[in-house]
Amino acid sequence: MKIKQIELLKQSTPLKKPFKTALRTAYTADEIIVRLTADTGEVGYGAAPPTAVITGDTLESISHNIEDFLLPRLVNQDMDELESLLHTVSSALVNNTSAKAAVDMALYDLWAQKHNAPLYQLLGGARSTLETDITISVNAPEEMADDAANAIDQGICMLKIKVGNDVHLDLERVKAVRERVGKNVLIRLDANQGWNRKEAVRIIRQMEDMDLRIELVEQPVKAHDLEGLKWITDRVDTPILADESMFSPRDALKILEMRAADLINIKLMKSGGIYQALKINAIAESYGVECMIGCMLESSIGITAAAHLAAAKKNITRVDLDSALLLAENRVVGGVQYNGSEMTLGKGNGLGIEGLIFPE
Template identity: 55%
Template sequence: MKIVDIQVGRISVPLRTPFKTALRTVKSIEDIVVKVVTDTGHVGYGEAAPTAVITGDTTGAIIGAINESIKPQLIGLSINNFEDVMQRLHGSLLKNSSGKAAVDIALYDLFGQLHNAPLYKLLGGYKKEIITDITISVNEPEEMVKDSLDAVGRGYKTLKIKVGKDPLKDMERMKAIRKAIGYDIQLRIDANQGWKPKEAINILRKMEDAGLEIEFVEQPVLAHDFEGLKLVTDNVSIPVLADESVFSPRDALKILEMRAADLINIKLMKTGGIYNALKICSIAETYGVECMIGCMLESKISVTAAAHLAGAKSIITKIDLDGPALCSIDPVEGGANFEEYKIILPEASGLGFVRVPEEFFNND
């Protein structure tokens, strides 16, 4: 099974409602899709999310990285020699984690097809069904209450609330949401680097004192501020999840050595795909630290890959794979089955896609 071509295209999927965080507002998914073609006729699919405010990767940078640096390194290589292929991919250029992730995902899709097994079974086979939270965008408190009640009505038992824009308003938001939904629903908060360390400590302590019962806080401070992250972790009872601070296995190792966070968030767009995500899982297992698997604003293609990883590894105990649930349409046939909060992995080989529209690859 040799690689004979790598094709790049685009996918555009409107969201149900605008997605708002402390960093950005988005109305539709506008991602890069990849098709890796082999001499046996097998095809693997991947996806990259251009999230410049987090990864630094723009649409043009991703396309350029794939066509100019990654593709020349991989044409002619055999999927049978998978470790060699992975090393060539991840050594093809520095950074550009999203472009690497798209091709990495497509290659793992082919790896599963080569062995005629669902990818999650090849990687560990821990469980076939996983349960995700859903994100509530940052808005005025009354709108966030409405969105939270709607999510609960759709069956979600865990909500991830976006905060980080205004500490006083954040407190108002959280009190209003907790009062509206009661205490049977789990609440997580994500500040998206929106607070300074002492500011984070102050507001999180107030949330503790108010009895809001927050499961954890995600990335309360700037990504590069490992010391600030540790300061927050050391001074609040709410567990701290490192997200934007962790792009690589080396980042994860440093965070855990410093005890700068209680949990690690894995996102394929940050790690460059499944290959390095597996290394982070192993490091977390060594330290006995649980992981969450998350996603950017991505369609079913790359979120299916993340779901396979979650189904494979027991160290991934928290799931934040709501990208497809935020979309108003699903143009891809096959892959994981996203039934609101419930994600069921396919039994077909690889990632399990049946049909990815060819028109995605006719628009560049």
């Protein structure tokens, strides 16, 4: 099997509701889609959304870097040489992890199709279903409580609550959600770098004292502030999850050696794809640290690739792959399927993506 044709497509999908975090507000999910066609007819899919406030990548930079630096190195290459192809993609340029991730997942998709198996089985096959949370955007406490209740009504049993844009309101937001959904719903918090270290310790301790039952707090301080992350981790009982601080295997080593966080969040758009994400998970597992698999604001293509990675590895114990549920419509045929919080991978080869639907 050789790569015969390479296409880049652009897609923008409206959201059901504006997506608000401490870093940005989004109204659409935009992405660059990579479509690799083999000489045997199989098609591999990958995609990357722009998340400039986290990865530094824009639609223009993703498209340019894929077209000029990555794809020329893949035409007519043999899929039997997957490791070589992935290394080529990973080393073709510095940073630009979203562009690399889109090509990486399309290569893995083709490779698994060549071997007539779902990707997760070839990568480890730990499970075939997953359970995800759903994100509640940062808004007024009452609106967040309403959104949380609506999610529970739709069969969601885990919530990720966005906080961090107003430390004085954050406690009220969490209280309002917990009171509305009851004691048994799992709640995670994501501050998106929005607190300083003293604010973080103060509010987390308050939530502990109030028995708000927070499973974990994601990235309470700025991405570069590993000392602050460790300072918080050492002073609270609630597990701290490193997200924006955590891009590469080298980042994982530094965070784990410092014991700066209790958990690691892997996102394909930060790692540059599955190839490097596997290394991150292996490093974390060797330290006895569990991983979460997360996502950006993306369609079912990237979500499906991340789900296959999560399903492959037992050390990925938490799943935050909800962004496809936030879209007003699904334009991907096949791939991962949702039933409330449950995600099913199906039995199709590769990523199991059959095609795309474009609006007229």
